[in-house]
Amino acid sequence: MAQFTAEVFQNEFLPDGGTDVHAIVRVTCRQAGQAGQSGSTDAAEIIIVDTSGSMGEHGINQGRLAATAALNEVTDGTWFAVIAGNHVGTVVFPYPGGPTRMVRMDPSTRQSAIGSMQMFRADGGTAMGTWLTEAAEVFRTVPQATQRHAILLTDGANEHETSDQLTRAINNAMGVFQCDCRGLGDRWQVDEVRRIASALLGTVDLIPAPQAMAAEFQSLVRKSMARGVANVDVRVWTPQGAQTLFVKQVAPNLEDLTSRRTQVNPLTSGYPTGAWADESRDYHVAVRLSAKSVGQEQLAARVQVVLADQVQTQALVKATWSNDEALTTRIDDQVARYTGKAELAQAIQDGLAAKAAGRDDDATAKLGRAVQLATAAGDQEMTSRLRKVVEIDDAAEGTVRLKKGVERLDEMALDTASTKTTRVRK
CATH class of the missing domain: 2.60.40.3670 (Immunoglobulin-like)
Known part of the structure; x- marks a missing residue:
């Protein structure tokens, strides 16, 4: 217990x-x-894989491998389903039109699910709200599963539905399931995907290349199955x-x-x-x-x-x-450190948003403040990430210059890392 x-x-x-x-x-x-093993509650897991046209054949192939790795971590007895997402969300397992929208994991259903992913094709646009709506509807078919978790993978911006449509879908899913979100490559929007993850009590992170998807999916489901x-x-x-x-x-x-x-x-x-x-x-x-x-x-x-x-x-x-x-x-050390971390995260996110909007002076000021905070806190990892975006003239004073030709992946890695924290010791 x-x-x-x-x-x-x-x-x-x-x-x-x-x-x-x-x-x-x-x-x-x-x-x-372990998830669903207490005897009084069940667990349910849904894997949502972006199959929009931008994924391409290589991305789809790696998506199949990633989803397979995830399914291999799902504990037998767990309710599960697989959803392919483009401009609509489509359940590919259990098969459409079948008698149930989720089935329990066992060796037979696992192999059937892996086989069903041969249906993945890179086609269409991106409307993540439809994926969330479909997942929520599927989860609601197993009310006995009080622990419900999904992985959502996207490689692009949400261009095929309005912001209001996405908001409604997020609100519809809140309280129904938790969702860890991952973005592949450099074409997705961190703030957009963070909005989904935050509302659904999950995490957001960057997967820089398709070949890294399988290990990330495996890790996410392993963690999900450990939540008992x-x-x-x-x-x-x-x-x-x-x-x-x-x-x-x-x-x-x-x-x-x-x-x-x-x-x-x-x-x-x-x-x-x-x-x-x-x-x-x-x-x-x-x-x-x-x-x-x-x-x-x-x-x-x-x-x-x-x-x-x-x-x-x-x-x-x-x-x-x-x-x-x-x-x-x-000021208590713990309170001070975490207050500083929250300010650091906000400075990074505001600075990157200003940079993207072409407000270079504002971006320089915000990212300079981020460098100053990271330096004062001894946060070498964050300082190293910031150095990929700005030239640091005086770290203690926060005097920086915006770098030219910065890789978007470096900016996205900085953005997603901004909300991660390490334990502060007594």
């Missing part, structure tokens, strides 16, 4: 008149088990009169959960976190209290991990008002 623990990193001391409390809550899950706990919520209780400013996942990826808030009761809000494996995740919780006088103490928030409406663990965020500046001016 899964076991959750939680711990808090914060500076609880506020100055006289202070109102805002920030804390990092680290949640760890152990003994999660589905539908975990983080709940935040705050006292009467307090305001939850935000709840953000800050590790292993940056994800703002604030807009996902649901009201559990007048003092408690809930935030979905999806399925869990044996892992740790960090959450930045910010609460605004009514100011108290020096010497007073207050519980600022109670952060709970909830599974099937049962509290698994909790952590307490505290506030103490003090006139000791040595205490009140200290």
